[in-house]
Amino acid sequence: MPRLPRLLASVAALLIAPASALAAPPTNVEVFPNVRHEVGGVSELDRSVFFAAHTTPVSPDWNGEEDKLDYFAKKLRGHFGRDTGQISGTLNRAKQDPKRPGYADPKHIEALAKQDATSYRKMSKTRQRYLSGSDMIIGAQLHPFWPGDKATRHTNWKLSTTDTADEPFGTATGEFMGLYFRNFHKPKGHRPPPAWIEVVNEPLYELSSHGDVDPDQVFHFHNVVADQIRKYYPGVPVGGYTMAFDLFDHDDFGRWDKRFKSFIDITGDNMDFYSVHFYDFPGISRGKVRLRRGSNLEASFDLIDHYSTLKLGQPKPYLISEYGSQVHDWYHQPWSPYRDWLCVKAFNTMVMQFMERPDLVLKALAFTPPKAEWGRNSETVPYYWRLLRRANEGDGNTANDQEGPWVFSEQIKFWELWSDVRGTKVLIHSDQPDVQTQAYLSSRNLFVALNNLSDDDTQRVRLNLKHAAPPESVSLKLLYLKGETPQLDEESLDAIPDRVVLPPNATAILHIRLPERVEPEHTASESKTFADVYLQPIQGKKAITFNIDGVELGEQGTATLRLGIGRDHGNELTPTRIKVNGKSVRVPKQFRGDDTQADRKRFFGLLEVPVPYSVLQENNKVQLAFPETNGHVSSAALRVVTHSAPLE
Template identity: 30%
Template sequence: MPISNDFRLTSLLIPFALAACTNGTNNHKEVVEPVVIPADAVNVRVDINTLQYFDDSLTLDRQKFFNQHDSQFNAWLYDVEDVDYMRNELNAGVGRQFWGPMSTAKALKQSYPSTETAKIEGKKSIESFNNHKLRSTYSNRSVMTEHPRTVVTDLNDNIVEGARWAADYFEYYYTDESRPLFFEPMNEPFVHAKDFVPGGWDAKKNFVMTQHMSDWFKEIGKEFDKRPALKDMYVMGFSSAWPSLELNDFNHFKERQKMFMDRAGDYIDSFSFHLYDGVNVTGQSNRRSGSNAQAIIDIIETYSMVKWDKVKPHALTEYGGIIDRPKLPNAKSKKDQEYFYDETIASQEIKSYNHMLMEFLDREERILTSIPFITGHATWYWPTHEGHPYSATLWRPDPAKIRLNTNTNRYEFINPKDKNNYLPTPKIKFYQLWNEVKGNRLATESSDPDIQTKAYVDGDTVYIALNNLEDESKTVNLAVGAGAGYQYKNLTLKRLAVPTDSPATLQVDSKKVSGYVSSSQLAANVIELAPYETVVYQYQFNKTVKADTQLRRETYYSDDFLQPIKANQPITIKFNQVDLTTSSQQHSTALLRMSIGRKHDKSKQPIVTINGSSVTVPNDWAGYDQANRKDFFGAIEIPVPMSLLKKNNQVRLTFPDTQGHVSSVVLEVNKAI
């Protein structure tokens, strides 16, 4: 039963069968009750027999998405069991650490050590790795990065020598087994450019410094390309902290992201940037979740395609939420206010992790890695902050097991050997929610862009994730479709709620269920999602799920991007060489994703034609209205009938008013194969 082109439901009263058995007991009884589906419910449909390819990507690669912002060789790891818990119980890896060639050079008290020094010192490093207690657990799927002050001195840096040393470091300090896959030469360099410009703020000098920083990335990438030993490494950048690309009529994009791509991009393997809800270092408060994140990613992909005829993959080396902390009752001072631990505040970032993860999952074929900003134990922080943990930590010291050392004026554990010195923070619930999800991607459909959906099948088990981007509750009717003979057997429902005024909760409910999928509606499939809530359904069926339909989504970009909007003047976007070959026109779909940057009082609904035929532009998009931002910058998805598409296509957008830009338009064609 492939997903239809027109999936709409009104208020329904449907019987369902449920064997009322919870928590693994065997005392169950078959009951039949009606399920009321409200008329305003969001309709989500998943067909368990319809596989969804993104280009050639089908199977969920968990390594790309479920990571921790930490190094597995940090001192807090007591033994192999600690790594096993993260990897096997939470089913996550470690993703990023602050260390690299320039930090090593400073430790050696040299600017750029010689190649001979690299060989001598590197041999010691390899021996240390081979003897490390955690060697058996090691994974090289990690990003190494450094603070700009460790790399940059001034405009007189010897970048060529610095690049030579960076390449020497990764060639001689590691073996093929231990060498990290990813190197991000600097973390968020452009927001620190002013630190290297003497005197007060000077925009021109600041821009020159960002160009100098870009040249560091370029020379390092160029040198790595010369080294056969480094052929499997990815150089990524520029680790943008503040991708408000629409600011100043997109001059922010031109002077930062585009400049970096023009200046260094030929030697960069992946473009890295950081997406945060809130204020990251500088700029206005943003909620990037939803349409804003889509628009940012789309213009980077579009310009990548324009320059290189391919989309260079993304590296989301940090993402999450930055929370404005309210006045805390026990805070004694402004300093204490900044770091005083509170379970409710520690929970709030979780909703941003889930919002953005769902978007990244929708671009899996273009994602190299993504790392929620969830750190480990942050032992560098709490001893000097009265025992309070760093805000992003997964683990916090047990207050009952620490004390102030009056000689050092630092907090320490009473018994450092106690393996239970740390307690989990609410952020652990993010990993617990997702820890079992795996398998091949299934096609999904949602009638509301604020309800994000993803589904996967593994043997006889199907996982369906729903996420609410909205500030208000939403009732969702989840319609699960299947071919003949498939029966429900077991259902586990995980619900991760993040209230604004209390700590996050993760509820897990397991029950026996029954009935043929094709004729039964489970009560649990009609669900009211709280604001920002994420749920994961885990269905077990009576037999292995087999595909009868396969869809492949292909994405097309246009050279016609970043075009100014003028009243009643059509903007033309061309999409050529579109492959429309399909095994079933009925089961194929298409959409345009239009990204615009405009003042809030300007129209977001242009007249849109495709090859001369009009299509309807929704007055809705993923996420909030962006009213707290200076401009609206977001993507709006426009459904397109397949019958309107040709091999070569012309899209025209006509706005009724002047101002702003169409930053990009992307065409997605999802064909039955």
């Protein structure tokens, strides 16, 4: 069957690409359906991990919207993930123990649990089934769970601030949470047990960034609360510290030392996972762009993983209980499809980075609650992150914005785009860092995902499908910005197109239907090994040495040296030279996504350096140098993908 060049024309009709972009060399993407790609031993795509929304199926937001709930869960294969409202509402209603000031009354907690069970049993069986089939996160909000801070809303008392050897600070909080889970989350007739428990939501943002509480006090609080939860409700993983907006490289990594590093030092093995939130800032302070996605997110992950390996012996899994975009420059405005687009493009980019580490990501929740009327700013300004909106919003008449039926916002397009993707992760490679790739195989169905990290440039992708017969059919979904509105196009094709055109920030998913079932016959096994030291200061022209030992190798494969780099603007962002086991390797200049991070206070990103597989040994010596003194190399690791057979 002839290959089709017509997709370029069809997309060009939708978008006038810059001439410079169309003149640029195409990106080459190779897909190997016959090679299973295992990362830390994991190769199967778990949709409940990567395609979940920040909501629960029993949320009141879905009342009267069951048709939309079914569309999300059944048609789009969307999942659910987090509830911080139920436990917080319960504490706000709980009575104080008359014999123990600052503690919730255990008998009243039991009574509230019985009332909740009665209400829960009255819910539709469908919604109960959705909840029972969900791996849910339950976490506490800062208020009123932080001891002595704010009184409970309905019963007007505060949690105990006592801090002694027998009753350390946070004991009352932990006891309440443990009793809540023991009474509210039972196998029969009650809400199902959670999969994970977060100690408290984003505590440092208010207590430390905008308050005077020492972060170490918050981290010791985590230990106490976790111990109390396990005392009353053992067996469910507990973690924290539910990080919000922490920028590790601030103050030349002083922020890292005082916060996440200190959290690891204090909580150590007492946390079962790290709970983190990641957000892009696509517009802040009147037009400044500060993005997490791309190399900054990779550098953040590697810094945490590297130090965890040195301190604890191995990386700890992640619960990404919120991710998306903060939309500061669009605050105090009515709903707009463009503001939704800012969230959707962050969802697509970040989820593909999370999918690179399926062995460590427990769950990742796109932050988009359903109606979120609890967060409404005014009659004409709703909460900024919503999966549902009023049909009248955006019609130009803000007077009727709270009228009309509820409909999906543009953010539903994230799930509509990814709805069919499933199967076994197979090997795929892009020669352009700004083109992200993922590929999955399910019987005869091959799904290829491509994302353009660039905010400015159009990417032309030339797809090369290896070891597969010509497909029976090909369909394409393309999500991009058309004017001010996210546009999701779907097209049926006769063959794999010669070129897939990706406008800026666009995501494409090809569903390639093969003529017969394919079983991967080879394996690509990926591992990551960190150096013996981390966070090394950069001194001009002086070599920094990393020893990366214990690398497992096979006969053939690929390797990448991953270097986290944090420097002030005006300095060289890449080393002038790199040697691996005495052999010089080429130093690339391009980072994933934003290469300069000009609107951040300084640059912090991860450089990915290809290393010939033949150069590697079990124990490796890496040496590198920069021309001037400034900043740090925050992490160093070798990512090795060993192939069970040569790639042809």
